[in-house]
Amino acid sequence: MKILVTGGAGFIGSHVVDKLIQQQCRVVVVDNLSSGLREHVNTAAKLIEMDIGSPELLALFEQEKFDYVIHQAAQTTVAQSIDRPDRDCQVNIAGSVNLLEACRKTAVRRIVFASTAAAYGNAADIPIPESAPKQPTSFYGLSKWTVEQYLALYRQIFGLEYIVLRCANVYGERQGNSGEGGVISIFSKKLHERRPVTIFGDGGQSRDFIYVGDVAAANCLALTAKTCNAAFNISTGTETSLNTLVKLLEQAAGIKLKKYFAQPREGDIYRSSLDNTAAGKYLSWQPQMPLSQGLGRTYQALKQPGLNQREGREW
Template sequence: MEILVTGGAGFIGSNIVDALIKAGHQVIIVDNLSSGKKKNINKLAKFYQIDLCQNDLARVFQENKITHVIHHAAQIDVQASIENPLFDARNNILGTLNLLENCREFAVEKVIYASSAAVYGEPDYLPVDEKHPLKIMSGYGISKHTPEHYLKVYQELYGINYTIFRYANVYGPRQDPAGEGGVVSIFVDQMLAGKRPVIFGDGSQSRDFIHVYDIVKANLLALSKGNNLLINLSTESRSSIKELVKYLNKILAFNLKPIYKPARSGDILHSVLANSQARQILGWQPEYDLLSGLEQTINYYKKLN
């Protein structure tokens, strides 16, 4: 297969690129490097520094025989989507639409799209399955959900297959603690520097933390499975933020007490996604529990220092 990975210099995308190349696929990366990093780019991949909204995107399809697209390029900052919804929509909606137009013109077989648990909002029940009502709380949630509709329409009109993934809280190697970094990378960065981690709220809020390598495995399986389906990716278990700090202290042999600050408005209290569809349809299951995943992640960051 000849596979285009958008956002292939970013956290999740670059890990997917490495796995695809290891599996023997030809890989093309498109990334504007607004948040992706050159050091993440696999030297065996063909790289284009292009914004998805540019007309120049067509050149990528003209110069390669792309059969599959794994789409991870996105604006991911929730606060930025609230403060500048036009910027958010341009990147996540119009950028995806330009990508799909090229997929249509150049007869791409399938698009695998990274959506987000943000589309569910505050849950009515746990675990949240794919049929859960959508209660979107930000422009980011809107801009990640809208392409899901376009994918379905492009399948019906033009026969382009898709798999839509809604991710739980992803963590692991290459996640950037700066900007809109996940809480795991932020805490690891703080604690490796000997700083006390900062918790917003009382720490009882809980999340479904899934290791990036489990996300990678699902994306590779979706190249040949899960056509035209919406699938959650999660561990289907949740841990509180206080428990996360406890695990990190245990692994690091530290005893850093967290600093508590007022809860942030709009933060969801509890979140855990159901993963039965991923297990049944893809034959997938998460390999990392939180403790083993954190150990692997901390070892990665220690080697960087």
């Protein structure tokens, strides 16, 4: 089968591409290389340097005749979405609708969409089930939730199949420091350079850190899962506090970090974890990578210059 991966030069997308190639799929990547790197794209995939909002996207679809689309390309930074909601909307909403148009006009079988825990905002129940209210607190969360609703309506009106994967904080090799799991690359870098880290708040704030290889596996399973037209959390279902994360990273590196504590940041969610029961049941997916092992691999990879994402804003 022939699969388009948008954002396939990015952190998660490049791992998805690697996994698809392992499974003997024919893969085309569309990426404008705004944060992704050409070197991350598996050489067995075809890279087309193009913006998902481009008017030329439809012609590419007509020419390539994709069976499936995995849509990873996005403006991925919460802070940037607050600084420039217009830009976030242009890439994440208008770009996605341009892609959906190409999908329905060329009878793509299914689209798998990378959504986020940020769609929930501050939820009352932890771990958060898929049914929890969607109350995003950033334009990034709102733009992802908006595209989820476009997908539901495209299904209803045009019959385009979809699966939404709402990912928790993803970490692993090739990650940058601007995305939702960016704290790991920032702390790893500080560890490597023996520099102190600043923890905003008391360090008790938790996140649900999911390894990128597990996320790539979920994307591959979502292509052909029997149950579709639904959203699934992709997470470990467990909370890890920043203090615990620092300890695990110190163990992975064999180095002690100097920590400074600062005032909590405005708008930061204190606790976060996503319930992954539905993904287990309907996608036959389970996270495989223990956090301590995944952090070790990530730390080793991030130490090597040139192999990682372009650097974004400090977390």
